Amino acid sequence: MSSNMSDNDFVKNFSLMIGALIALAVVIFILAQIIGTKPAVTASVDQDKAVVARIEPVGQLVLAKAVSAVANSVVPSAQAADGQGTYQQACFACHGTGAAGAPKLGDKAAWGPRIAQGTATLHNHALHGIRAMPAKGGRADLSDDAVKAAVDYMVSQGK
Numbered sequence: 001m002s003s004n005m006s007d008n009d010f011v012k013n014f015s016l017m018i019g020a021l022i023a024l025a026v027v028i029f030i031l032a033q034i035i036g037t038k039p040a041v042t043a044s045v046d047q048d049k050a051v052v053a054r055i056e057p058v059g060q061l062v063l064a065k066a067v068s069a070v071a072n073s074v075v076p077s078a079q080a081a082d083g084q085g086t087y088q089q090a091c092f093a094c095h096g097t098g099a100a101g102a103p104k105l106g107d108k109a110a111w112g113p114r115i116a117q118g119t120a121t122l123h124n125h126a127l128h129g130i131r132a133m134p135a136k137g138g139r140a141d142l143s144d145d146a147v148k149a150a151v152d153y154m155v156s157q158g159k
């Protein structure tokens with residue numbers, strides 16, 4: 001009888017201990033989740049937002065300054081005369097690399113059939129766009145003459 005009692009006590013205490021350990025493990029697990037991941041993620045998102053908010057005005061200011069500097073420094077007539085310069089500024093990104101399927105500068109096979117359409121058509125397509133070619137190469141600030149000069153330069157390199 002007494003040995004039965006002590007067995008029962010042992011089982012009871014043992015179960016309590018196991019239960020306590022499991023509870024402790026669960027608490028530690030939950031704490032680890034809270035401390036380990038959650039605050040870190042929110043902190044980094046908040047930090048990113050804070051950094052963006054801090055540098056945004058500077059970026060806008062720098063961009064605005066750069067745009068006005070370029071606008072002030074480019075004289076339309078000089079722009080028109082310098083087809084090569086305009087090409088390098090506004091057209092090279094695609095026509096220097098062949099990006100988006102653009103005919104590359106100096107690629108006679110690519111330019112031959114296009115040149116055969118006639119200069120007026122090429123000017124027209126460069127000014128108003130055709131398929132993946134954006135109007136004025138996406139540079140609405142360029143004068144028509146500047147775009148035409150850039151076309152003439154590309155044509156001269158493609159013959």
Ligand code: HEC
Nearest residue numbers: 090091094100101102114125126131132133136137150151
């Ligand atoms: C965003 C890329 C991109 C930029 C920038 C760009 N082009 Fe193009 N261009 C193209 C692509 C793509 C084509 C081929 C379109 C097609 O025929 O499908 C093309 C074709 C042309 C053609 C041939 C049109 C024809 O009728 O075959 C001319 C001329 C031309 N571009 C001039 C220019 C000039 C001038 C500039 C700069 C002011 C310029 N492009 C800037 C992508 C560009």
